[in-house]
Amino acid sequence: MKLKNNLKKLIALSLLSANFTFFSTTIGSKNLNNNFAYAYSYSNLYLNQDIEVIRDCYNVPLVHIPGSLFYVEKKLFDRNPKLYSKNNLNKIFKKAKRKAYNKLGSTYNDNVEVEIYIYDDDNIEEFGNILNSFFISNETYSDELPYIKIKRSHFFDKNCTSLTDEIMYAMHYLCQEKSNVIVDCYNVPLIQIPDTLFYVEKKLFDRNPELYSKDNLNKKLNEAKEKIYDKIGLAYNDDINVPIYIQEDNDGNEIFGKTTNATFCVSNTFGKIRIKPSRFFSSEYNSLAHEMIHALLFYYLGDNINLGIDEGLATQVNDLDSWGDIDELPERSVLLSNFYPSDREDRLKFYHSNQHIVLNWIKTEGKEVVPKFIRKVQRGVDSVKAFLSLGGKKVIKRLCLDVNRY
Numbered sequence: 001m002k003l004k005n006n007l008k009k010l011i012a013l014s015l016l017s018a019n020f021t022f023f024s025t026t027i028g029s030k031n032l033n034n035n036f037a038y039a040y041s042y043s044n045l046y047l048n049q050d051i052e053v054i055r056d057c058y059n060v061p062l063v064h065i066p067g068s069l070f071y072v073e074k075k076l077f078d079r080n081p082k083l084y085s086k087n088n089l090n091k092i093f094k095k096a097k098r099k100a101y102n103k104l105g106s107t108y109n110d111n112v113e114v115e116i117y118i119y120d121d122d123n124i125e126e127f128g129n130i131l132n133s134f135f136i137s138n139e140t141y142s143d144e145l146p147y148i149k150i151k152r153s154h155f156f157d158k159n160c161t162s163l164t165d166e167i168m169y170a171m172h173y174l175c176q177e178k179s180n181v182i183v184d185c186y187n188v189p190l191i192q193i194p195d196t197l198f199y200v201e202k203k204l205f206d207r208n209p210e211l212y213s214k215d216n217l218n219k220k221l222n223e224a225k226e227k228i229y230d231k232i233g234l235a236y237n238d239d240i241n242v243p244i245y246i247q248e249d250n251d252g253n254e255i256f257g258k259t260t261n262a263t264f265c266v267s268n269t270f271g272k273i274r275i276k277p278s279r280f281f282s283s284e285y286n287s288l289a290h291e292m293i294h295a296l297l298f299y300y301l302g303d304n305i306n307l308g309i310d311e312g313l314a315t316q317v318n319d320l321d322s323w324g325d326i327d328e329l330p331e332r333s334v335l336l337s338n339f340y341p342s343d344r345e346d347r348l349k350f351y352h353s354n355q356h357i358v359l360n361w362i363k364t365e366g367k368e369v370v371p372k373f374i375r376k377v378q379r380g381v382d383s384v385k386a387f388l389s390l391g392g393k394k395v396i397k398r399l400c401l402d403v404n405r406y
């Protein structure tokens, strides 16, 4: 569906749809799977065939109209089977779909099965104070089909207003559903953006779907790739399928910790990048490219790389001012350290010093030194030794006052 063209309308709809989500969890979640336990058949003389009857969660018998997505309250159907014939219902459905299309510009996909339940107007229990609804029984995970509930008088309204509205809700929901919502280990719903490596927190996506469009995200990814190649001479190839999660920090800092804005984290052999939207869209920090370098180094070397060199390479894409004054001499105490200093000041020195050393290393030896370094470590040479022997030692001697340690 052409989401972009109908952005404003969809945003307006998404606000309305939020109410529906609430509603559906409070009322619509009664288990309709039980329906089919109560299913039975009876013969209808008019149609001259067996008709399947189910009971909904309120124990109201509904007739399934063969060959359609319609269920009609049995007492209505028995009163006038002709009115509720498949052709008649589908004719009205088609009209409402056309109206919804004219309003939204998206096509209601016939392959998408949204069942439509038609109830008698005085079925107070069914509707309570609600007139008609598009229900989803569980926002993201359900084997149940979404369904529309509609009152008889509204269904047969000649303008099809209510049915059109419900179809528009359904279309909106199905647009989102197509984007594939997952829930991460922190129970945060994320939408997988099709044909990308990106997962975007649902609330961010809902707020601005265009910002998180496939084209926009892939553009950012390609810019990051170019930046990486430009700065350290390594190609971020397509085999490095590290997923990228764009998420807000939550109140408890559960996702990022107190000081982190972006991470590349690895569990077993599977890595993922998590990044805050503010950092994702920041050109000062280039956090995406920074984390992608970590992912890339992990792809080639696993854990066999010194942390200082790892961060030194990753910070090549950061603005030099990010970590401190470039004219400062690197601090020997944190150079090529294999752990993050816990003190904030020391941590900044750690990033800055290693960034500084690696920058000068690449300047002196040329960008081709980085792939050379990778190959050397892949052959089993310790990463610090490889770095020092490939010109790192010279750079440290030149830039540090006290280099005896090396």
Ligand SMILES: [Zn+2]
Residues within 6 Å of the ligand: 290, 294, 311, 314
């Ligand atoms: Zn880093």
